Amino acid sequence: MKRLMLFAVLSAVLVAAGCQDQQTSQKENTNETKTTEKQAENQQADQAAEEEAAVEEEPVETKPDQHQQEADDVIGTIEKPVTVDNPDSIEVVVNKTRQFPDGWAPKDLVEPDVPFYFNEHIEKRKMRKEAASALEELFDAAQKDGMELVAASGYRSEARQKQIYENNVASQGQEETDKVSSRPGRSEHQSGLAIDLTSAEMALALEETFINTDEGKWLADHAYEHGFIVRYPKGKTDITGYSYEPWHIRYVGKDLAKQIHEEGVTLEEHFQMESDLKS
Secondary structure (H helix, E strand, O other), X not given: OHHHHXXXXXXXXXXXXXXXHHHHHHHHHHHHHHHXXXXXXXXXXXXXXXXXXXXXXXXXXXXXXXXXHHHHHOOOEOOOOEEOOOOOOOOOOOEOOEEOOOOOOOOOEEOOXXXXXXXXXXHHHOEEHHHHHHHHHHHHHHHHOOOOEEEEEOOOOHHHHHHHHHHHHHHHOHHHHHHHOOOOOOOHHHHOOEEEEEEHHHOOOOOHHHHHOHHHHHHHHHHHHHOEEEEEOOOOHHHHOOOOEEEEEEEOOHHHHHHHHHHXXXXXXXXXXXXXXXX
């Protein structure tokens, strides 16, 4: 009998111990689950914070034009100009310190259907196709407003620019020539995107007084509507390197032309390009 009672007591003790172990195990499992869930929550929070920080740190590109990186790094001089790496772009910037690659020429030259002051079909009658189409639109608009523009000089090869520059140096001296004429390889006319315009009132001359004519005023006010800018504005010689030329327009596309017209700046200023205009 005593043995039976002892066995019953031991069984009760073992059962109680088993229950306690089971409860402890359940508590441990519950704690482990809560810990795992907390760690997962913390990891998700950390990941969300990292992603938010990455978005905040992502640089904002305020002027997404193709020249900005180049403008930050390249400063040429008259004696040591830099060579542009985007000569085919309608936004290419060439000036006294930025030149075309040697022998470069546009491949899509055509003759715009506008009145020229000469009848010969020579190279200066040509422009790049996109610019030529835009010029035709400009002339149509001018005619509708009663203006009588006349085209004077479009594309000019590097070889032709060399002849013009050397002739001017021989007759005027280099200092005076550099105020009004580009050195070979640095002329906007070589781009096929620039053209000089005049009028009968000007007797077809290219002079500053063109701005006093109705055609000159109209061009200054409306060129941008057709993708052109007056490339060498008044009072900007220290930036462009050239005297005021109200007759010289340059095709850059309607969007960019509108921006530059509204900003009242030069092509160099818009693209934040610095140049050392001293020899």
